[in-house]
Amino acid sequence: MGLVLAILFTMQIGGALVAGLPGLLVGTALYFAARFAPRRVKKLQKNGLQLMGEEKYSEAAEAFATAFQFFDDNRWYDRNRHFTLLDYSGLDWREMMLANCAACHALAGNKNLAKQLYRECLTLYPESRLAKPALLFLEPDNNG
Secondary structure, three states, X not given: OHHHHHHHHHHHHHHHHHHHHHHHHHHHHHHHHHHHHHHHHHHHHHHHHHHHHOOOHHHHHHHHHHHHHHHHHOHHHHHOHHXXXXXXXXXXXXXXXXXXXXXXXXXXXXHXXXXXXXXXXXXXXXXXXXXXXXXXXXXXXXXX
C-alpha cells in the first residue's frame, strides 16, 4: 500500500509540474481515492468475518449485505479493484459479499433465504465457484 501511495503522490507532483493546477487536482483526487476509499468496504468485510467467527451470523449477514449493496451501487469500484482495493484476486468482491451473506443465512438456519441468495449469485455470476457448490450442498440430489 505504501508503494502505491508513493507512486500516486509522485504522480500528484508530476501532474502539477506537467499540467499545472488541473494536474494537481487530478493527482490529489487519485491520491485520496486510493488512500481512504478502501477502508470502508474492507472494514465491512473484516467485521463480517469477525462476526462469523463469533457465530453472530445474522449480524455478519447484515455487514456482508451492506458491502454487497455498496459494490452493487458502485460497480466501477469492483471492476477497478486492482487500484481501489489493491486486490488482485480473480473474484469480484460483489460476488464474495453475496456468497458470504448467503453462507451466514444458511448458518443462522435461514436456508430458504440462503438458497435464494446463492441463486441470485449464480444469476449474476453463472460460473461462480462460491455459489455452485454451496447450492448443491443446500439442495442435495435426492437420487443419491
